[in-house]
Amino acid sequence: MTAIPPGTAETGPGVQRLEHVMGMPVGIDVREADVQAGDLDSAFGWLRFVDALFSTYRGDSEISRLNRGELSLADAHPDVREVLDRCQRLCEDTGGYFDATAPAAAGRGRGVDPSGLVKGWSIDRMARILEAAGAGNYCVYAGGDILVRGRPGPGQAWRIGIQHPHLRHHVAAVLEVTDLAVATSGAYARGDHVVDPHTGRPPQGVLSVTVAGPDLAEADAYATAAFAMGEEGPFWTSQLAGYAAMTIVGDDTVLTTRGFDRYRVS
Numbered sequence: 127m128t129a130i131p132p133g134t135a136e137t138g139p140g141v142q143r144l145e146h147v148m149g150m151p152v153g154i155d156v157r158e159a160d161v162q163a164g165d166l167d168s169a170f171g172w173l174r175f176v177d178a179l180f181s182t183y184r185g186d187s188e189i190s191r192l193n194r195g196e197l198s199l200a201d202a203h204p205d206v207r208e209v210l211d212r213c214q215r216l217c218e219d220t221g222g223y224f225d226a227t228a229p230a231a232a233g234r235g236r237g238v239d240p241s242g243l244v245k246g247w248s249i250d251r252m253a254r255i256l257e258a259a260g261a262g263n264y265c266v267y268a269g270g271d272i273l274v275r276g277r278p279g280p281g282q283a284w285r286i287g288i289q290h291p292h293l294r295h296h297v298a299a300v301l302e303v304t305d306l307a308v309a310t311s312g313a314y315a316r317g318d319h320v321v322d323p324h325t326g327r328p329p330q331g332v333l334s335v336t337v338a339g340p341d342l343a344e345a346d347a348y349a350t351a352a353f354a355m356g357e358e359g360p361f362w363t364s365q366l367a368g369y370a371a372m373t374i375v376g377d378d379t380v381l382t383t384r385g386f387d388r389y390r391v392s
Contacts, residue, residue: 141154141166148176148181148244149177149181150245153265153266153268154265154266155265155267157263158261158262158263165259169255172252173248179203179205180244182241188203189206192206192238193237209240209244209247212343213226213243220348224243226238226239226242245269246268246307246341246343246346246347249266249343253273253275257275262276263278271307275304276304276305285302286300286302286308288301291334292378299390300391301391306338306339307338307339308338308345309336309345310335310336310349311346311352312334313328313333322354322355329353331375331376332356332357332374332376333376335349336371339369340368360383363383364384370389371383
C-alpha cells in the first residue's frame with residue numbers, strides 16, 4: 127500500500143498498462159519487445175476472475191456465498207480452497223497474527239476474509255501468465271505492493287521507493303532490486319484497517335512494516351502480521367527465513383533485519 131512504482135529514465139521497449147481492478151490500481155511494465163498487448167489482456171483478465179471469486183464486496187462471489195452458508199467449502203472453486211488452506215497455514219506460522227477470519231453475515235459467527243492474502247497470491251499467479259508469454263523483465267505494481275523480475279534495461283535495477291509514514295511526499299527508503307517482491311503494511315494510508323487479532327485493537331508503537339522476499343503473497347502476509355504485532359514485530363521479522371524487513375517504529379526510528387540493507391540505496 128505504500129511502495130512507489132519503480133522508475134527508470136526511459137520505459138524502453140515492451141508494453142505497459144495501468145488498470146483499476148480488484149479495487150486498486152494495478153500497473154504492468156514488461157520490457158520484452160515481443161510481448162504483446164494481448165498478453166496483458168490475459169493477465170488483467172485473470173485479476174478480474176479473482177475479483178469475481180474472492181471479493182467480499184460482491185454478493186455473488188464464492189467468499190460471500192461461503193459466509194452466508196450458501197456454498198460448502200468442499201464445493202468451492204479449487205483456488206478458493208487453496209487460498210483458505212494457505213491462510214490457515216500462515217495463521218499458524220504467525221502465531222495467529224495473520225487472521226483471515228471475519229464477522230460473518232446474518233449472525234452466523236465468524237466467516238472468512240482472505241483479502242490479506244488474495245492480492246499477493248493473485249499477482250504471483252499473474253506473473254506466471256506473463257512469463258508464459260515470454261516476459262522475463264517486468265514489474266507489477268498492485269495497490270502499493272510490487273513484484274519485479276529481471277531488469278528494466280541492460281545493467282539496470284528496478285528502483286522502488288517506500289513512502290514515509292508521516293511525510294506523504296517523501297520516501298523512507300529507496301531499494302534497487304532485480305528479482306524481488308516488496309509489501310508494506312501500515313495505518314497511514316487506509317487508517318486502522320489492521321488490528322491485533324488477539325485484542326481486536328490497532329497495534330501500538332509501530333508506523334509501518336516493509337517485507338521483501340521472493341513471493342509477494344508471503345511478503346504481504348508477513349508484513350500484515352508483523353504490523354499487527356506492534357512493538358514485538360521487529361524481533362519476529364528478524365527470525366524470518368528468506369525474507370528481510372524494515373520497520374519504522376513510533377519515534378521514526380528505522381529498524382532493519384539482516385539482509386534488508388543490501389537492497390537499499392545508501
